[in-house]
Amino acid sequence: MYTAIYAQVGIGTTTPQKSLHVNGSLQVTNELNVGGNSTTAGSSGLIGQVLKSNGPGTAPSWQTLAGVPTSTGTVIAVNGQFLVAQEITVQMTADFTAVGSPGATVANPIGNLNNEIIDNESLYAGTATTNSFKVSADGVYQINMNVQISTANATSPVIGIWNNTTGLWVARVNDNYVAPTGGLQTYTLITSIPMLAASTYSFRAINTQDYTLKYLSTGSTGSGPVTQVSVRRLK
Structure with a gap:
């Protein structure tokens, strides 16, 4: 038997605004997966990547930031990507x-x-x-x-x-x-x-x-x- 229940869950709030609404701190002790669907797990990203918002209605994505730890210079954005300028x-x-x-x-x-x-x-x-x-x-x-x-x-x-x-x-x-x-x-x-x-x-x-x-x-x-x-x- 399959039962589908569509509801909003609130933690620390009686008026949740999203499917899961946490009013307070959140502790994650393992990977954080974003994107995916009912048959595919979302991406947990790679070491050193940062989470980028893609706007309302779209899952965020992991992005690689410029190699600041190994490069000296000015960080610029080119074609939507960060890099250290030559x-x-x-x-x-x-x-x-x-x-x-x-x-x-x-x-x-x-x-x-x-x-x-x-x-x-x-x-x-x-x-x-x-x-x-x-x-x-x-x-x-x-x-x-x-x-x-x-x-x-x-x-x-x-x-x-x-x-x-x-x-x-x-x-x-x-x-x-x-x-x-x-x-x-x-x-x-x-x-x-x-x-x-x-x-x-x-x-x-x-x-x-x-x-x-x-x-x-x-x-x-x-x-x-x-x-x-x-x-x-x-x-």
């Missing part, structure tokens, strides 16, 4: 000097850019003479470059991100060098651009006259790192 931040370990190239169409990779503050996907490489990096996924990335330059007055140095695959700038800034020859002037690039996992990129600079990119800013009151570059995924 991030690269690098400083120089020494000054870098390059020869001027009047009329040049290919910029010079910046050397000595090898003090890695963060490279949470290990996709950056820098040496005394060059650098390169890749992004792990197509997306929009924020670019920050702060570079202190010493060169000839009245020239126009350029700094930026170079696509090694296409041989073209993808982000750059240039300005008239108004400091005295051999003085110091800081160039800053802040922008956001689409970047592709299939391409290789590099931080580069170029000028018509010899130039030096400075590792430290120094003065009578102290010194500290001045040239820093970074790339971080936004979406």
Whole structure:
């Protein structure tokens, strides 16, 4: 014999609002299954997953949160999923000097850019003479470059991100060098651009006259790192 009784059960309440209404604390000493039906057990999820609401009338589901315990960086949401954004931040370990190239169409990779503050996907490489990096996924990335330059007055140095695959700038800034020859002037690039996992990129600079990119800013009151570059995924 099969008997179906449809009723609402209240614990700690005489006016239950749902099939089971608990007015008080709840202790669960084994797995918690969500979803399923009359013939299939719901899912108990995996270790480390969190319970996500899917709205009224729909069972919640277990979701994997970004790998915060093993990754350093900023948690972002992409296509409804949490992940730790790829991030690269690098400083120089020494000054870098390059020869001027009047009329040049290919910029010079910046050397000595090898003090890695963060490279949470290990996709950056820098040496005394060059650098390169890749992004792990197509997306929009924020670019920050702060570079202190010493060169000839009245020239126009350029700094930026170079696509090694296409041989073209993808982000750059240039300005008239108004400091005295051999003085110091800081160039800053802040922008956001689409970047592709299939391409290789590099931080580069170029000028018509010899130039030096400075590792430290120094003065009578102290010194500290001045040239820093970074790339971080936004979406």
